[in-house]
Amino acid sequence: xxxxxxxxxxxxxxxxxxVWSDPAAGSHIEFSSFVKLAQTAERAKxxxxxxxxxxxxxxxxxxxxxxxxxxxxxTFTVLAALAAVxxxxxxxxxxxxxxxEPYEVARQFxxxxxxxxxxxxxxxxxxxxxxxxxxxxxxxxxxxSDRYGRATxxxxxxxxxxxxxxxxxxxxxxxxxxxxRDGHAGTFRHTDAHFDIGGRFTVPRSPQGRPxxxxxxxxxxxxxxxxxxxxxxxxxxxxxxxxxxxxADVKGRLARYGRRQQDLLVLPAAxxxxxxTDADAAERAAEVRRQQVSGPTAIKLLEQLWNxxxxxxxxxxxxxxxxxxxxxxxxxxGRASVRMHRDPIATAREWRDRAEAGHLxxxxxxxxxxxxxxxxxxxxxxxxxxxxxVQQDASDGFILVPHVTPGGLDEFADTVVPLLQExxxxxxxxxxxxxxxxxxxxx
Numbered sequence: 001x002x003x004x005x006x007x008x009x010x011x012x013x014x015x016x017x018x019v020w021s022d023p024a025a026g027s028h029i030e031f032s033s034f035v036k037l038a039q040t041a042e043r044a045k046x047x048x049x050x051x052x053x054x055x056x057x058x059x060x061x062x063x064x065x066x067x068x069x070x071x072x073x074x075t076f077t078v079l080a081a082l083a084a085v086x087x088x089x090x091x092x093x094x095x096x097x098x099x100x101e102p103y104e105v106a107r108q109f110x111x112x113x114x115x116x117x118x119x120x121x122x123x124x125x126x127x128x129x130x131x132x133x134x135x136x137x138x139x140x141x142x143x144x145s146d147r148y149g150r151a152t153x154x155x156x157x158x159x160x161x162x163x164x165x166x167x168x169x170x171x172x173x174x175x176x177x178x179x180x181r182d183g184h185a186g187t188f189r190h191t192d193a194h195f196d197i198g199g200r201f202t203v204p205r206s207p208q209g210r211p212x213x214x215x216x217x218x219x220x221x222x223x224x225x226x227x228x229x230x231x232x233x234x235x236x237x238x239x240x241x242x243x244x245x246x247x248a249d250v251k252g253r254l255a256r257y258g259r260r261q262q263d264l265l266v267l268p269a270a271x272x273x274x275x276x277t278d279a280d281a282a283e284r285a286a287e288v289r290r291q292q293v294s295g296p297t298a299i300k301l302l303e304q305l306w307n308x309x310x311x312x313x314x315x316x317x318x319x320x321x322x323x324x325x326x327x328x329x330x331x332x333x334g335r336a337s338v339r340m341h342r343d344p345i346a347t348a349r350e351w352r353d354r355a356e357a358g359h360l361x362x363x364x365x366x367x368x369x370x371x372x373x374x375x376x377x378x379x380x381x382x383x384x385x386x387x388x389x390v391q392q393d394a395s396d397g398f399i400l401v402p403h404v405t406p407g408g409l410d411e412f413a414d415t416v417v418p419l420l421q422e423x424x425x426x427x428x429x430x431x432x433x434x435x436x437x438x439x440x441x442x443x
Contacts, residue, residue, distance in 0.1 A: 005390050005425045006265060006397030006439060007417075008092070009041035009409055010050045017271065017372075019291040019403050026406050029073055031081060036406035038082050041089055044413035045427050047438045048090025048121055048212075049082065050399055051075055055096060056132040060300060060332045061309060076108050083116035090435035092121030092214060098147060099127065099136040102157035102190075103197060109211045110162060110203035118207030118434030123214040123234070126151045131333045148221045153194045155213070155229055162210040164188045164201045212435050227253035231441050232265040234399060238374045243268060243394030265439060270374035270398040274411050278377045285376045288403055289367045298363040301370060304332045305344055305351075315363040319355050324348050374398070379415035386416070387425055 011034060012018050019025060026033045038049045053075050057064050075093035082091055091112065095105055105122075113120035126147035127133070165185050189198040215226040216234040226233040227250060237246040247266050254264055273288055275281030293301070295315035303310050307325040324344035355365045375382045389395055402408025420426035431437045 002425050003390050005420060007046045008048045008050050008399040009037055009046050010399050010401045011037055012401055012405055017401055017403055018405055019288060021291050022404050024404050024407050033406040034078055034082060035085050037409060038086055038089060040409045040413050042086050044417045048092045048435055051078060051093045053094040056135050080112055080115055088430040090119045090121050090438060091116055092123060094123040094125055096125050096127055097151040097154040102154050102195060106158040106161040107203055110206045113206035113208055113211055121212040121214055121435055123216060124151060124155055125216060148225050150194050153192050157190045157195050159210060160188055160190055161201045165205040167205050208434050208436050223250050224253060228257045230264060232267050235266055235268040238268040238270050240389060240394050243389060247393050265396040267397050267399050268395050269401055271372055271401050272375040272382060272412060273373055274379055278381050281377045285373050289371060293367045295363055298366040301366050302362055305347060307331050316361045319352055319362060379419055383416050383419035387423055
């Protein structure tokens with residue numbers, strides 16, 4: 001029997017994916033946009049809606065980086081509101097374990113799980129970025145080497161709070177109303193190097209017991225954290241060979257934690273461009289990339305590697321002859337992409353070689369090196385490719401990121417999903433009321 005494919009819809013947040021120049025591009029703060037994408041995902045029987053979060057507006061050269069989404073409503077507020085306009089779709093949000101407290105986050109997720117009837121999911125992330133940390137009381141205090149240690153204890157503490165109410169603690173009685181069977185329910189005490197808390201958790205056990213736990217780390221520590229604690233792990237490895245390597249590595253870590261292969265789903269992020277034919281889709285994809293990387297955008301992205309003000313350079317001209325500035329200060333602040341270039345000099349050399357070989361301008365090169373279009377083709381081509389990657393253990397499904405919000409998922413829902421259903425690899429009806437039901441996870 002073929003593996004069943006899992007699909008989720010990502011509402012773009014801090015990124016360069018959105019094509020703002022498209023007439024169909026809508027607000028990233030108005031509630032109607034969130035409703036549109038979520039309801040399309042539910043119509044297509046997706047597993048969950050995923051909301052990323054940025055805790056500080058990105059800056060470059062001392063100014064707000066206006067190529068990303070500027071402004072984002074609070075994650076819990078949006079997900080709680082979506083619970084009222086959806087019935088089966090999972091509601092998953094990114095919440096940082098570095099700048100929050102276990103009691104507060106556990107209470108919010110337990111509440112969301114109750115309000116949604118068991119559809120809450122928590123993407124646990126960490127941060128060692130002092131720039132972002134300036135928005136918080138403990139701004140920038142945590143060393144990079146300590147972030148997963150705190151995250152591990154944070155999640156363990158939150159689970160203790162979720163489990164502090166036994167499942168049968170509250171008894172419903174028609175005559176006397178609801179009452180406690182166990183007067184000690186909700187009591188907790190946790191002490192470790194990061195937390196020293198005790199009291200009574202205010203939210204009774206939720207429909208799932210605890211939210212589905214997701215994790216997005218790609219480092220060795222991040223993969224180990226996911227293998228030990230997560231129900232699903234995001235991945236940036238969406239191709240067959242790289243996907244299979246990541247899949248085998250992460251799944252291979254599960255046994256030492258007493259977990260089975262099916263206890264952790266691997267879900268790469270993926271973009272898509274569809275067309276009536278493969279050639280039509282390729283043409284549309286090239287145009288999307290040109291829209292995503294305008295001339296000014298290309299210069300801004302190049303500055304993140306060069307770590308210099310390159311505003312005087314022509315985006316249709318050659319790369320700078322000077323080398324990147326490798327000093328500790330960064331022209332971009334709050335951007336994870338800065339840390340991706342571990343050796344800026346070597347990367348710049350590679351980019352120059354690539355530009356020279358292909359006779360590429362700055363903009364043309366940036367379009368190539370930052371391209372992340374995973375699926376390009378007619379609906380049948382895309383459906384076949386998704387199925388191939390899942391059946392060959394490169395992933396368990398995909399988190400789709402449309403380049404137009406909020407209507408960019410419609411074409412996929414109307415053309416690709418029916419083909420996956422015909423193949424017998426994607427549901428035609430939801431498996432049950434909770435997110436764990438949709439993901440095939442035990443409670």
